[in-house]
Amino acid sequence: TYITFTVETMTSHKDESTSIKITRRPTKAQVAAHNAADMTRRMVCGGVAGMIAKTATNPLERIKMLSQTGEHGVKGQKQSIVGLYRSIVQKEGVLGLWAGNGANLLRVFPAKAVVFSTNDMYKGALRKAGNVPPGEALPGSLAFLAGGMAGMTASALTYPLDFARGRISGKLATDVGKKQYKGIIHTIVLSAKEEGILALYKGVTPTLMGAMPYEGIKFGTVGLMEKMFPAPQDEKPNPLRKMCFGGLGGVMAGLITYPNDTVRRMLQLQGSRGTTTEFTGYWDCVRKTYAKHGIQRLYHGVTINVIRMAPNTAVQFGSYEVLKQTSEGWF
Numbered sequence: 295t296y297i298t299f300t301v302e303t304m305t306s307h308k309d310e311s312t313s314i315k316i317t318r319r320p321t322k323a324q325v326a327a328h329n330a331a332d333m334t335r336r337m338v339c340g341g342v343a344g345m346i347a348k349t350a351t352n353p354l355e356r357i358k359m360l361s362q363t364g365e366h367g368v369k370g371q372k373q374s375i376v377g378l379y380r381s382i383v384q385k386e387g388v389l390g391l392w393a394g395n396g397a398n399l400l401r402v403f404p405a406k407a408v409v410f411s412t413n414d415m416y417k418g419a420l421r422k423a424g425n426v427p428p429g430e431a432l433p434g435s436l437a438f439l440a441g442g443m444a445g446m447t448a449s450a451l452t453y454p455l456d457f458a459r460g461r462i463s464g465k466l467a468t469d470v471g472k473k474q475y476k477g478i479i480h481t482i483v484l485s486a487k488e489e490g491i492l493a494l495y496k497g498v499t500p501t502l503m504g505a506m507p508y509e510g511i512k513f514g515t516v517g518l519m520e521k522m523f524p525a526p527q528d529e530k531p532n533p534l535r536k537m538c539f540g541g542l543g544g545v546m547a548g549l550i551t552y553p554n555d556t557v558r559r560m561l562q563l564q565g566s567r568g569t570t571t572e573f574t575g576y577w578d579c580v581r582k583t584y585a586k587h588g589i590q591r592l593y594h595g596v597t598i599n600v601i602r603m604a605p606n607t608a609v610q611f612g613s614y615e616v617l618k619q620t621s622e623g624w625f
Contacts, residue, residue, distance in 0.1 A: 335621050336414055337407035343613035344406025345399050347606050352398065353391035354602035356382065356463050361595030362559045363464040365569065375598050385466060386473070394463030397478040401455035408448040410614055413513055416440035431521040434514055441513025445505035453501060454494040458482050460562035465569075474566065489565050497561035499576050504554040508547045512607060515543035530619060537612035544607025548599050553592035557583070 320328075348355070357378045373381065382390045417432060417440045424436055432440070449456070458481040465474050475481040485493045519539040525531060557579050563569050573579040583591050 333411055333415070336411040336618065339614055339617035339621060340410025341403035341407035342617055343410070343610050344402040346613050347609035348398050348402045349392075349395060350609060351602050351606040352395045353379075354598055355398075355606075356391055356393060358595040358598045358602060359394075359460070359463045359559060360466055361598065362556045363563050364594070365465040365563060372594060381466060393473075394459045397455055397459035397462055397481070400478060401452050401459055405448040405452045405456075406610065408451060409444045409509060412447050413440050413444035413509075416443050429527065431524065432517050434518045434521070437517025438510040438514030441517075442506035442510030444513070445509025446502055448509075449501050449505040453498050454482065456501065457485075457494050457496065457498075457562055460497070460559055461485065461566055464559055464563050465566065485566070493565060496564065497558040500554050500558035500561065503576075504551050504558065508551045511547040511550055512540075512543040515546050516540055516611065519543075531615055533612045533615040533619075536615045537608040540611025541604040541608030544603040544610075545600055547607075548603040549596070552596050552599060556592045556594065 357375055360378050360382070361373070361375075379391075382393075386393060417437070420426075420436045420440055421428070421432060424433070426432055426436070431437075455478070458475075458478050461481050462475045462477070475484065482494060516536075516539045519542065525535065557576060560571070560579055560583065561573060561576070564572055571582075573582065580592075
């Protein structure tokens with residue numbers, strides 16, 4: 295990048311002007327400031343894209359989480375998607391479909407901001423390390439690695455908010471209007487008071503274990519599709535194209551990592567009000583759940599999750615691309 299200065303001189307006797315262009319390299323401080331501003335722009339775009347997608351699909355997410363945790367008021371029985379929908383509306387009203395969305399948005403903005411911006415950063419670093427020419431799609435393995443590292447980075451930084459969201463959305467009101475957890479602050483304070491501060495990190499192990507393959511598969515699938523169906527050279531990325539690739543990546547990631555997601559939700563709820571099941575850790579949860587209910591218990595809610603993931607990730611990738619292109623050159 296170069297900075298160009300224009301100096302104009304005027305000769306009075308000929309009434310002519312002459313423009314002289316002086317071009318020089320920017321200083322290290324200027325480059326650092328530009329890079330920081332660009333990273334901030336990408337983080338804001340990623341965060342807003344995540345909030346749009348999560349709010350639009352939160353009703354499906356709520357139904358999925360209740361199916362995973364089994365905290366829907368009918369012990370030992372699996373409820374249908376329609377049955378869960380009716381239970382939520384009857385006990386919590388229509389707004390109950392968006393229970394936990396506030397905590398989700400507080401978590402999603404920084405999480406998706408970190409995921410999308412650090413994915414771009416990791417991709418840039420891996421592109422240099424792998425000597426991949428600019429403009430050429432990264433190999434699938436490098437796209438997977440970049441996405442996986444971005445996912446782990448975001449999960450580690452925002453986990454307590456994910457924990458709070460899990461408890462709010464993962465439990466149905468015991469009676470009409472009687473919720474166990476009423477908001478983000480209430481959930482965090484109550485959980486820490488009753489179970490200790492470390493309770494806010496229940497389920498963090500499967501979360502970090504799942505973040506690498508989940509985001510890796512998601513971004514890796516998008517990278518693979520871009521390599522299989524390359525866009526024309528010197529053309530801006532098409533948001534609709536990104537939406538299609540993102541939707542496919544989300545479905546693939548959601549299907550493959552779903553059992554791990556079920557385990558982390560069950561671990562988040564142990565020790566909470568109204569939940570009596572206790573596990574000593576990740577593998578104890580897997581072993582007890584499998585012994586009591588079979589492998590199918592780990593897939594409760596997988597159908598609604600597939601229905602949710604396609605539009606969720608499609609909107610994320612499409613919105614991010616639109617916002618990124620719109621804000622280009624602002625800094």
